[in-house]
Amino acid sequence: MTVPAAGFVQRAWVEQIMGLPISVHLRGADPATPAVEAAVTAYFAELRRADDIFSTYRADSEISRWQRGELTLAAADPLLGRVLASCDQAFVRTSGFFDARSLPDPLGGAPRTDPSGLVKGWAVERAARRLPADHGWCVNAGGDVLVHAPDGLPAWRLGVEDPMRDDKILRAVTMRRGALATSGTRHRGTHIVDPHTGQPPIGLRQVSVLGPELLWADVYATAAFARGTSALEWLATLDGYEGLVVTSEGRVHSTPGWPIA
Template sequence: MGTVFSFDVRGGEPAAVRAALDEAVAGLHRADEVFSTYRDGSQISRLARGELTVAACAPEVAEVLELAAEAERVSDGWFSTRYRGRLDPTGIVKGWAVERAARGIAAACGASGVSVNGGGDVQLLGTPGAVRPWRVGVSDPLRPGGLAAVVSAAGVTELAVATSGSAERGAHVVDPRTGRSAVTDLLSVTVVASRLTWADCWATAAFAMGSREGLRWLDSLPGVEGLLITAGDEVRCTGGLAGLLG
């Protein structure tokens, strides 16, 4: 998926943890092989060319496409799996793959806490210990190396943090209405939810909407909070975000 993944596993028997990590890494590689739009022979590329049906693909393909259809419905089309008329579900795959890896590790080795970070998008499960909760720093797009906020998982056992923006990868978010790069007043959108599959989708959709509509929409979603930073260095937050900072 063209990025770096890291794992933090607390508790569990060491051999079981190692086996769970090996399986999670293998699963991430499989996801890349199946869903990569850069591999001509991947199942998603062959599906896009009409060489395969969904039924002939790995079961994960149908699962991801169903989730993507739900994301498109909830976002009123601002999240889309079509790019210039071609099937491209990569906007959901990374979040889904990271969440699946985290849940697989937790189920396989009995860990008390699991954190999986895929390119800055993080799924947290359980707790890291008795003293401090999981904490996730949100990069400041205007101040490289600095933090705009720190999200705390105190009091919750499932938390996901995903950021979409142009600061690191340039103008890669596409406006589904035009098929061209989204032109908005935003530099980044960070979404906090319980599942990274959705946090990743909602961050992308809200970024494409722009700060005013994106903030309004995120505020309407249950169990979802957002932090939006504009090119003018204005920070806009959903109503419940303050309770997750620390």
């Protein structure tokens, strides 16, 4: 726990869920109370529930059982149907560049439904309702971030990683509320494909998206990366969201509303 000069107390928690480290940073008069502890515990419990339903790496998850025909949507947790419906909405919003219904099977089987590209942002955002509204909080799920800063507490300052240089921040932004999501090849290699061609896109190293909702910031970052060289032009059409693009040559471009640090 740290006590910054501004007089509030800051505390952090980290757990490994959904195959990645997820952290919660809280600011307030006393983030060590039993009520705050219970809120953070409930937050992580929500994420573990999401993993139980949606993990494509677990044979016993509901998404895996549904894929194998062992579970119907009617019998499944209602969240499964809601997320699949959100994936269909994302397909429409992105003109098919986010397509969770026809992704290649890593084991070489037939194309499958994999909502992982939407689930992380959705789950992190949904679980955040458990966190205390009178505290400032910043949650980070593998580099995708959601923040909240109530009146009387400072805004959060977030950094976008440089995809070509270790431990260097490419851009910094200050936010009181909202989300920052990034898609690229630095940490996971080539894992995003253009659904229209089935091939990895060309021309980009990284796309970051700022906006009010982490679910859609994450979806838009993935879809923009899948578009390749047309990413920036498309991002500029999104209402309420801004984008930052790093090309394969290392050039950095942003939409007109991207904040200047």
